Amino acid sequence: MHDLLLGIGFGLVTAAVLAISTVALSLQFSVTNFPNFAHGEMMTVGAYASLTTYRATHNAVLACAASIVAGALLGALINKVVIAPFRRRNTAGLTLFVLTIGISLILQNGVLWRYGGQTLRLPIEGGAPHHIGGFLLTTEQIAIIGGAAVIMLGVHVILKYTLFGKAQRAVAESPTLAEASGISSGRIINRTWFLTGGLAGLAGFVLALTTGALTPGMGFSFLLIVFAAAILGGIGQPYGAMAGAIAVGVAMEVSAIYIKSDYKTVVAFAILIVALLFRPQGLVPAKRLAAA
Amino acid sequence: MSENSLLAVSELTVGYGGAPIVRAVSLSIDAGQLNCVVGPNGAGKSTALKAIAGALRPTAGSIVFDGTDVTKLSTNERVARGLGYVPQVANIFATLTVMENLHIGAYGKRSGMKDRIESVCTIFPDLKLALGRPAGTLSGGQRSMLALSRSLMADPKLLLLDEPTAGLAPKLEDQVWKHILAIQSRGIGVLVVEQNTRRALTNSDAAYVMVNGKVAAEGSGVDLLQRQDLVEMYLGG
Secondary structure, three states, rough: OHHHHHHHHHHHHHHHHHHHHHHHHHHHHHHHHOOOOOOHHHHHHHHHHHHHHHHHHOOOOHHHHHEEEEEEEHHHHHHHHHHHHHHOOOOHHHHHHHHHHHHHHHHHHHHHHHHHOEEOOOOOOOEEEEEEEOOOHHHHHHHHHHHHHHHHOOOHHHHHHHHHHHHHHHHHHHHHHHHHOOOHHHHHHHHHHHHHHHHHHHHHHHHHHOOOEEEEOHHHHHHHHHHHHHHHHHHHOOOHHHHHHHHHHHHHHHHHHHHHHHHHHHHHHHHHHHEEEEOEEEEEEEHHHHHH | OOOOEEEEEEEEEEEEEOEEEEOOOOOOOOOOOEEEEEEOOOOOOOHHHHHHOOOOOOOOOEEEEEEEEEOOOOOOHHHOOOEEEOOOOOOOOOOOOHHHHHHOOOOOOOHHHHHHHHHHHHHHHHOOOOOOEHHOOOOOOHHHHHHHHHOOOOOOEEEEEOOOOOOOOOOHHHHHHHHHHHHHHOOOEEEEEEEOOOHHHHHHOEEEEEEEOOEEEOHHHHHHHHHHHHHHOOOOO
């Protein structure tokens, strides 16, 4: 029982990292209608930006801020320079998806060129361990879980209560009608890339904190799990992404108690396959989510 | 075409994938007028309206609205200048609530939003009772009213309506037309593409009959109704 609680505790930390990343991926998908394969590299760039900043300042808060800024600017840049010109020519979603695969490779090799292929360490201490109920969590892990919860709440507030969030949902449903309602769908999409890029960058920082290691392929490896959580939640559904992230994150860490931790990713995809067999629409159906 | 036209469309040519559907169409509407475009199916009425709204890019011709050439402006820029557009289908955000649809309608004109919601609710009292409902759960008639309300939220000078009564029962058609006339009585111009020719012509200040992508006849609605040849050939009796 003790091991199980520890596993759930670690699972909540993984779920928190996963939730930030998955919500960003899902939100971007819902507004633009294609998945961003370079999402993992946006995490990687965020993580390396935080490392560079931490090395220069030894300030964890600034390192965190740097990851967000780097991710947000990268997201907006990718959209402005690559995606938007193709979108204006009514390029198919599949083509845009393939474009992001190219961007992913360019970014990964860019990081490799700049930082080298060796594993680097983000030397931020995790803080003292605390017993909370049956869980044993460090200060850093508590901050990650709390931070992720605040971000999920923030995304909910944006989508539900702000005009920008409503415009995002309107563009997600019909860009043409959104235009006829006076909304510049291009501007909303660009702001969405900025927002989701910032979240991806932050997720990269948090991933580097929890694993303690940075490699040029870190975001790419994590992206597979992010996709599993996003699809499990109902692809393009930010609220489903939250549910999917919790389910996948907790299951992966709890499984590590009973089987070799190398198989954690296999567990994530096994859950995805079994869950979709019984609930092909994902945990949260599209209609309810969009209506949020 | 008068010099003071609110909307002046000249020699508009537009189509899909390079093939012109609408060829050299000219039409106009003065402020506060109700004009209609009628004609048989496939005449290019909705295509012309889409181009005027900015949803399709014309290959030739010009569109001047309120003294400004808007031919190259996007749909949302035209809405901001007071040119509202209600498409025939998918004209509400089904996953948003009625209230959220109204908020979206006021996206470019946020000041006085509350007053405008009150104002559209006086024209469409049924909507007031459904503000919190997802728009996808509304009936056909209510959806039409919401689509009109959403476009009114942007405080338009002219509304382009693409077959606003399509698919509605006759009783609901009456209701929608009552609302269109109520909108016009507030000084808002209306250019409507309508399948119910007789009703559209009866209520219009000026009308255009489109056939095969061209304007085959124009005049006052009442005058066109008197022309038996047009009525029999193109307007379905």
